[in-house]
Amino acid sequence: MCYHPTGRFLSCPCKLELTGGSSPHLVDSNRQSSVVSDPTSIKAAAARVTEQLGGSGLNLLINNAAIAKVSTLAAETRENMMEVYETNVVGPMMVSQAFTPLIKKAAQESPQKGMSCSKAAIINLSSEGGSITNVLLFESGQVVNYRCSKAALNMLTKCQSLAYAEDKILCVAMHPGWVQTDMGGAMAKLKVDQSVHDILNTISKLSEKDTGTFVNWEGKPVPW
């Protein structure tokens, strides 16, 4: 979760240099205080961020948390489908709902024209694995639960972009690459540092023309 109250340094594992002369910072909302699909946790996280912002709006929300259950289509289960959908789709939807008042406030307070991540934005970490056109790495893992959830997250992103267009909130779905995380595994092509570096660079360049789109870590379009 990222915020930029005044350009001051707050709690910052990673500094973002965004366009518009501002310097937003990241706040990591930890697992204990933010179970993404639990309304009580979400409410508590929103209250904590509101307090930290000290009356300012929230410029940038990144919905990053997700899970995947290893499976084949033949072995897929109702439990997998429901759990993954709840975490990967319902979670980002509810978190976004809870933080929207703060993001709208940031948009209203910003002197910037148009849209940007240094003004007001929601970035949903999606996956090319959920691209209906590309179905990335299907031969390596069918993981239908995850693919379906990311396709749905992409639709959520599109809906958010339409619903928040008048509020000037930029909404983008982003594929971070195949990355060497717990989820991506050791065989993945990108190191975490490289992916994060490129994602931050791409985020800093997003503008109004990008809202409602699906892009990768380098800012290249990904087909739905």
Ligand SMILES: NC(=O)c1ccc[n+]([C@@H]2O[C@H](COP(=O)([O-])OP(=O)(O)OC[C@H]3O[C@@H](n4cnc5c(N)ncnc54)[C@H](OP(=O)(O)O)[C@@H]3O)[C@@H](O)[C@H]2O)c1
């Ligand atoms: N790595 C890749 O190759 C790759 C490729 C395409 C897309 N992505 C996407 O990139 C994003 C980041 O993935 P990653 O590779 O960093 O995955 P990861 O290594 O599995 O980490 C996922 C993170 O999400 C958190 N999380 C999971 N369920 C949660 C919940 N209900 N509430 C709060 N936090 C929860 C986990 O917390 P705990 O550790 O506490 O469980 C963990 O910190 C995801 O949206 C993923 O779908 C990743």
